[in-house]
Amino acid sequence: MFLHSVYFWLSNPESTDDRAALQAGLESLRGISAIQTAYIGTPAETRRPVIDHSYDLSLVLAFADKAAHDVYQDHPVHLEFVAECKHLWSQVKIYDVDAK
Amino acid sequence: MFLHSVYFWLSNPESTDDRAALQAGLESLRGISAIQTAYIGTPAETRRPVIDHSYDLSLVLAFADKAAHDVYQDHPVHLEFVAECKHLWSQVKIYDVDAK
Numbered sequence: 004m005f006l007h008s009v010y011f012w013l014s015n016p017e018s019t020d021d022r023a024a025l026q027a028g029l030e031s032l033r034g035i036s037a038i039q040t041a042y043i044g045t046p047a048e049t050r051r052p053v054i055d056h057s058y059d060l061s062l063v064l065a066f067a068d069k070a071a072h073d074v075y076q077d078h079p080v081h082l083e084f085v086a087e088c089k090h091l092w093s094q095v096k097i098y099d100v101d102a103k
Numbered sequence: 104m105f106l107h108s109v110y111f112w113l114s115n116p117e118s119t120d121d122r123a124a125l126q127a128g129l130e131s132l133r134g135i136s137a138i139q140t141a142y143i144g145t146p147a148e149t150r151r152p153v154i155d156h157s158y159d160l161s162l163v164l165a166f167a168d169k170a171a172h173d174v175y176q177d178h179p180v181h182l183e184f185v186a187e188c189k190h191l192w193s194q195v196k197i198y199d200v201d202a203k
Contacts, residue, residue, distance in 0.1 A: 006142055006163055008108060010198060040140075042106055044202030047169065054197045061200045063106055063163070069147065097154045098110060100161045102144030 004039075005066040006100040007075075010058040014093040021091050022059065028088040029062050032081060037074040040065040058096075069101070104139075105166040106200040107175075110158040114193040121191050122159065128188040129162050132181060137174040140165040158196075169201070 015021045029043045042063040046056035066072045075081055115121045129143045142163040146156035166172045175181055 004142060004144070005147060006144065006161075008163070008198070042104060042165070042200065042202040044104070044106065044200040047105060047172075047199035047201045049169075049172075049199045051197070053195050054199055056199070058198070061106075061198065061202070063108070063200065063202070065142070069149075072147075072149075095153050097151070098108070098158070098161065099147035099149045099154055099156070100142065100144040100163065101147045102142035102161070102163070 004102040005069045005072045006098075006102050007062075007064045007066065007072055008098045008100070009062045010055075010096045011060045011062070011092045012057070012094040013059040013091060015091075016059050025060055025088055025091045028084045028091075029060065031084055032062070032064075035075055035078050035080050037066060037071040037078065038064050039067055039071070072099075104202040105169045105172045106198075106202050107162075107164045107166065107172055108198045108200070109162045110155075110196045111160045111162075111192045112157070112194040113159040113191060115191075116159050125160055125188055125191045128184045128191075129160065132162070132164075132184055135175055135178050135180050137166060137171040137178065138164050139167055139171070172199075 033041050044061055113121055133141050144161055
């Protein structure tokens, strides 16, 4: 398995339009068949010092393997998402995991 | 869905014994039935400035909901894992996601 987890911090977190636009962009990614499972969400209500809940939206994708992840990275729907939405975030942090 | 992602930095990353002990501890968590899906792994080979590949091991758990996550947190197997293994890591970072 290959896990690709992305945490997004909005440029304008107070803008409901920006948030909705990024959410819609993330939802568009579900159509990419290389993805095995897609989780799209927001910070849970848990609060402990070791928990980073400062992000605005998150995308966690599970792929069968790195090859499937690479197909996703180059997929036109993903490239369109980045082109259309990258102005919405000020920061992203990614964790890629070679998982079992 | 509730995603609980934990990234571990070992106190002694050069110790293969410590790494194996943490890996074994993480594997023990798979027996907790409240978990829907468990991914245990290491940094993938991807390298970009936005990718944090500095951690040593990761645990990503998917639960049906927060109630299932709460059962996991208080489960004896999880509490034993923390008690037995917490000396192995110098840092953990957690992202909890309320996901769809």
